[in-house]
Amino acid sequence: xxxxxxNVGQLLHLNLRRDWLKLxxxxxxxxxxxxxxxxxxxxxxxxxxxxxxxxxxxxxxxMVSLLGPFTAAQPYTxxxxxxxxxxxxxxxxxxxxxxxxxxxxxxxxxxxxxxxLVRAHATGRNAPLTAAILExxxxxxxxxILEALSLQVSGMHGMTTVGNWLFGAGLAAFGLMFGAFSLxxxxxxxxxxxxxxxxYVWLGSLFIARMAxxxxxxxxxxxxxxxxxxxxxxxxxxxxxxxxLMLAVTVVLGVLTLAVTQNRDVGAxxxxxxxxxxxASVWLNSPLALIARLERxxxxxxxxxxxxxxxxxxSIFGTAGDLLTxxxxxxxxxGTAATHAANRTIVLAFTNKLAVIFVILATLPGxxxxxxxxxxxxxxxxxxxxARNVSRTRLYASIAVYGLLVAVLAFFCGMVGMIAAGQxxxxxxxxxxxLMRAFWGYVPxxxxxxxLGACLVGLLPRWQSVIWxxxxxxxxxxxxxxLLDLPQWATRLxxxxxxxxxxxxxxxxxxxxxxxxxxxxxxxxxxxxxxNRDLMVN
Amino acid sequence: xxxxxVSLQHLQKRFGHFQALKDVTLTVNAGEVFGxxxxxxxxxxxxxxxxxxxxxxxxxxxxIFGKDVWQDAVWIHKRLAYVPGDVYLWPxxxxxxxxxxxxxxxxxxxxxxxxxLIQDFALDVTKKCRTYSKGNRQKVALIAAFSTAAxxxxxxxxxxxxxxxxxxxxxxxxxALKTAGKSVLLSSHILSEVERMCDRIGIIRAGEVIxxxxxxxxxxxxxxxxxxxxxxxxxxxxxxxxxxxxxQTGSQISFAxxxxxxxxxxxxxxxxxxxxxxxxxxxxxxxFLRYYHQQEAQS
Ligand SMILES: Nc1ncnc2c1ncn2[C@@H]1O[C@H](COP(=O)(O)OP(=O)(O)O)[C@@H](O)[C@H]1O
Ligand SMILES: [Mg+2]
Numbered sequence: 001x002x003x004x005x006x007n008v009g010q011l012l013h014l015n016l017r018r019d020w021l022k023l024x025x026x027x028x029x030x031x032x033x034x035x036x037x038x039x040x041x042x043x044x045x046x047x048x049x050x051x052x053x054x055x056x057x058x059x060x061x062x063m064v065s066l067l068g069p070f071t072a073a074q075p076y077t078x079x080x081x082x083x084x085x086x087x088x089x090x091x092x093x094x095x096x097x098x099x100x101x102x103x104x105x106x107x108x109x110x111x112x113x114x115x116x117l118v119r120a121h122a123t124g125r126n127a128p129l130t131a132a133i134l135e136x137x138x139x140x141x142x143x144x145i146l147e148a149l150s151l152q153v154s155g156m157h158g159m160t161t162v163g164n165w166l167f168g169a170g171l172a173a174f175g176l177m178f179g180a181f182s183l184x185x186x187x188x189x190x191x192x193x194x195x196x197x198x199x200y201v202w203l204g205s206l207f208i209a210r211m212a213x214x215x216x217x218x219x220x221x222x223x224x225x226x227x228x229x230x231x232x233x234x235x236x237x238x239x240x241x242x243x244x245l246m247l248a249v250t251v252v253l254g255v256l257t258l259a260v261t262q263n264r265d266v267g268a269x270x271x272x273x274x275x276x277x278x279x280a281s282v283w284l285n286s287p288l289a290l291i292a293r294l295e296r297x298x299x300x301x302x303x304x305x306x307x308x309x310x311x312x313x314x315s316i317f318g319t320a321g322d323l324l325t326x327x328x329x330x331x332x333x334x335g336t337a338a339t340h341a342a343n344r345t346i347v348l349a350f351t352n353k354l355a356v357i358f359v360i361l362a363t364l365p366g367x368x369x370x371x372x373x374x375x376x377x378x379x380x381x382x383x384x385x386x387a388r389n390v391s392r393t394r395l396y397a398s399i400a401v402y403g404l405l406v407a408v409l410a411f412f413c414g415m416v417g418m419i420a421a422g423q424x425x426x427x428x429x430x431x432x433x434x435l436m437r438a439f440w441g442y443v444p445x446x447x448x449x450x451x452l453g454a455c456l457v458g459l460l461p462r463w464q465s466v467i468w469x470x471x472x473x474x475x476x477x478x479x480x481x482x483l484l485d486l487p488q489w490a491t492r493l494x495x496x497x498x499x500x501x502x503x504x505x506x507x508x509x510x511x512x513x514x515x516x517x518x519x520x521x522x523x524x525x526x527x528x529x530x531x532n533r534d535l536m537v538n
Numbered sequence: 539x540x541x542x543x544v545s546l547q548h549l550q551k552r553f554g555h556f557q558a559l560k561d562v563t564l565t566v567n568a569g570e571v572f573g574x575x576x577x578x579x580x581x582x583x584x585x586x587x588x589x590x591x592x593x594x595x596x597x598x599x600x601x602i603f604g605k606d607v608w609q610d611a612v613w614i615h616k617r618l619a620y621v622p623g624d625v626y627l628w629p630x631x632x633x634x635x636x637x638x639x640x641x642x643x644x645x646x647x648x649x650x651x652x653x654x655l656i657q658d659f660a661l662d663v664t665k666k667c668r669t670y671s672k673g674n675r676q677k678v679a680l681i682a683a684f685s686t687a688a689x690x691x692x693x694x695x696x697x698x699x700x701x702x703x704x705x706x707x708x709x710x711x712x713x714a715l716k717t718a719g720k721s722v723l724l725s726s727h728i729l730s731e732v733e734r735m736c737d738r739i740g741i742i743r744a745g746e747v748i749x750x751x752x753x754x755x756x757x758x759x760x761x762x763x764x765x766x767x768x769x770x771x772x773x774x775x776x777x778x779x780x781x782x783x784x785x786q787t788g789s790q791i792s793f794a795x796x797x798x799x800x801x802x803x804x805x806x807x808x809x810x811x812x813x814x815x816x817x818x819x820x821x822x823x824x825x826f827l828r829y830y831h832q833q834e835a836q837s
Contacts, residue, residue, distance in 0.1 A: 191629060191668065267668075276632025276666045284635065285642040294628055380626030384679050387590050387620030387692070388643040391612040534553075534593045 004124040011131040015105055016138075023139060026097050030143055033476075034090065034167075035150030037484055041082050042157055044485050051076055054483075058084055062320040062350040065211045065313060066479070068230045069218055077158025083167070083234040085483055091229045092207070094143070094171050098136060098179035099199040105132035106183060107192035110267045129183070129261055133254060136179040144172030163235040166243070170232045173246035177225075178203065180253035187260050190269040197298060204305055208312050215316045225249070287390055287398035295369055299406050302365040306358060306410045310417025313354050318425035321347040340428040347422070348430055348504045355438035355503075356478045356496060358414030359446050360471045366407025366446070367453045367467055373399050374461040377536040392531045396458075400523055404450055408443060415439045434503055441502030444515035448495035449474075451522025458529030461536050470494050541604050542567050543690050543721040544589065550597035551584055558584045560745040562598070566690075566723050571716050573732030574725040575822060576742035582725040583623050585742070586694050589723075590620060602690065616644065619683040623694035623725075625675040627667035633678045634663030640682040652685040658707050673699035684711050691715055693724045697731060709735055729760075729822045741825065748829065759828045760820035761794040764803070769811035778803055789813075794824075 045051050058070040068088035072080035109115050148168030182199040189195035206226040213220040221227030228242040321343035324331045331339045419435050453467040474494035481491050491497035544566035551559040559581045566572040587593045591611035600607045602614045627636050638648050659677045676699045697705045726732050740750040767790045776784040780799030795803050
């Protein structure tokens with residue numbers, strides 16, 4: 001065993017030195033979010049009225065689907081509300097962080113040939129994997145401790161020391177578990193790209209399962225794994241059992257991963273590989289066809305995934321827009337017709353939140369395709385292409401158009417899935433065209449963000465990854481922003497925040513028009529810059 | 539005289555403050571194989587990438603087929619085939635897919651010639667590019683380039699990943715291009731490789747082309763290293779004007795000889811009874827050394 005792990009310490013040291021900035025940024029982001037929100041909560045929900053109104057909101061099925069169930073019992077405390085609002089959301093971020101570092105420290109290093117170099121020295125067969133495990137352990141341990149400490153000093157009403165530490169420990173164990181899943185996928189997948197894709201498909205599936213069970217069958221949430229994080233019941237009964245479960249799963253996954261890694265070659269996955277084609281298919285004859293061929297699997301997963309996500313959210317329209325059950329006194333008071341109208345209003349407001357989620361998620365595959373312009377260039381994939389009968393303008397246009405198309409289509413799939421399922425389960429649902437206002441309203445925002453990405457690609461290729469800040473911040477500011485009472489300027493920092501409250505309100509066509517033009521202008525701008533600069537060689 | 543296929547006049551390229559190309563002047567004529575040699579980092583790839591419009595020149599003139607390489611890039615590329623120095627291919631496509639795709643971009647098809655090339659280079663085209671070695675990726679690009687009907691072929695250090703057997707296959711196909719009257723620009727850092735195939739060569743060093751001409755023109759720059767054992771005492775050889783750096787251990791001598799005087803020296807050696815003879819062709823470094831000695835001597 002020792003020889004399998006020779007020099008693991010050195011390797012870990014190297015990894016940490018290489019990743020320290022990324023690690024620090026993630027930690028600052030996570031801990032800042034936790035502590036910052038906690039410090040703000042007293043001001044937000046300090047009064048009984050504020051507390052009562054937020055609890056009604058949090059108990060509504062729509063909010064349960066977004067944030068997890070509100071299970072705290074009377075007497076309610078600020079800390080109880082905090083735990084209910086933040087748990088599922090923080091879990092998502094922590095899981096993403098772990099997926100990133102797990103893949104980064106294993107397969108990405110293999111793809112870049114780094115592991116080959118390392119393994120040729122006196123390092124053990126398992127050393128890179130063990131170093132990755134240790135890095136994740138260290139990361140989550142640090143994150144957990146810092147999160148707990150940030151809660152400790154926040155002075156939030158109703159918090160307990162046990163609850164604070166459980167919060168930190170819960171998130172750490174949760175993150176570690178998803179890191180361990182990714183390490184396992186990394187053994188199976190062919191490339192780091194595939195491993196990342198598998199990790200997100202897994203996370204997404206569990207998240208969707210959690211959402212569906214939370215609303216319709218809370219007991220079944222135990223089966224979704226993701227739901228364990230809700231069962232911690234922090235600042236109430238403080239359950240440690242889920243932490244134990246997560247750690248147990250992590251250990252099992254770790255043992256499994258170490259076992260299967262023995263049978264794997266560096267740079268290859270365990271899943272059987274099909275033989276490649278003898279020649280190209282007839283339609284692979286243009287840059288557009290090439291990018292479609294390269295992105296095929298990922299595009300299908302995104303379109304399908306957003307469709308499923310939409311349908312799952314849509315399927316709770318019936319429960320969400322059902323005042324007759326959720327608030328019978330009020331329903332009796334206002335009469336049948338008015339109740340239907342009120343139900344529709346609730347669903348429309350819910351649709352607004354969902355549209356924001358869909359549009360931001362849909363931006364991701366678009367941007368990731370767009371950034372290939374420089375990423376693939378730097379890897380040298382395009383060099384042989386440039387000497388062919390393909391102008392830069394054509395290459396740029398092909399990739400930009402494909403990415404935008406996929407993004408808009410993915411958003412469309414989310415909306416259609418939601419509307420179809422919503423119409424099926426909700427009597428007297430809002431009409432399709434009414435709900436589609438959200439689509440027409442948010443598409444321009446998507447185009448502007450995409451245009452910003454295109455400008456970066458053309459003008460500042462080395463800084464193109466900065467574009468991820470917009471969807472990430474947009475998600476945070478619009479998903480949690482209203483609950484955290486962010487000022488208006490703070491939500492207007494991303495184009496998503498420029499859109500009015502569709503589908504409740506009408507689409508503002510003038511705004512939509514100028515934003516679309518702005519976005520398309522930015523895309524053109526990026527194209528011009530790209531056509532007139534050096535390409536990213538080496 | 540016919541218009542040159544490639545013409546570079548005082549080409550310059552800066553990366554920020556770093557001047558990668560200071561003064562590159564050369565021409566490739568129709569139907570000739572031009573060797574472009576220089577040590578690593580001299581600016582060969584940068585010159586070629588500028589020729590392809592991948593990089594934008596900072597000064598000077600660069601034309602192919604009489605058209606500007608930046609303005610008319612696409613027009614030029616219809617009549618050109620290129621193999622990069624480091625070939626990287628999309629990991630999830632097969633070699634066969636890439637070859638066909640590259641051909642189709644120039645409106646050409648996978649032909650019998652393509653199949654013959656695949657045979658010649660012994661490439662398994664059904665493998666994913668991820669699994670290819672550097673040499674195999676190079677083969678993919680070479681097959682695509684050789685089966686493209688073009689007027690100008692550009693190869694950037696094409697044999698750096700190929701084994702000697704494949705190197706011979708490559709040379710065979712370059713000769714075929716020459717026979718067919720095509721123009722070829724070939725970069726390398728190994729003089730002997732270029733020597734075998736090229737009509738003319740250009741030597742680049744630190745971003746400057748210091749010499750162009752036929753290899754015969756450059757004979758005065760190159761010296762062949764000779765190691766020989768004779769049955770009679772060979773010390774008299776030292777007296778010949780073309781012999782430099784003479785050393786002797788017993789009956790074995792070693793010296794450098796001006797390449798154009800090789801015949802004279804061998805004639806003098808033969809009567810001494812040659813038992814063993816080893817000649818090492820001049821390397822690029824020898825060429826540079828000679829070149830700078832000459833410069834100093836002149837100034
Ligand atoms: N994109 C770039 N940015 C900065 N310097 C570069 C870039 N590309 C090449 N160089 C530098 O230009 C010089 C010439 O490089 P190159 O043309 O690749 O040499 P060669 O192909 O002759 O080995 C080298 O010193 C290299 O470091
Ligand atoms: Mg080079």
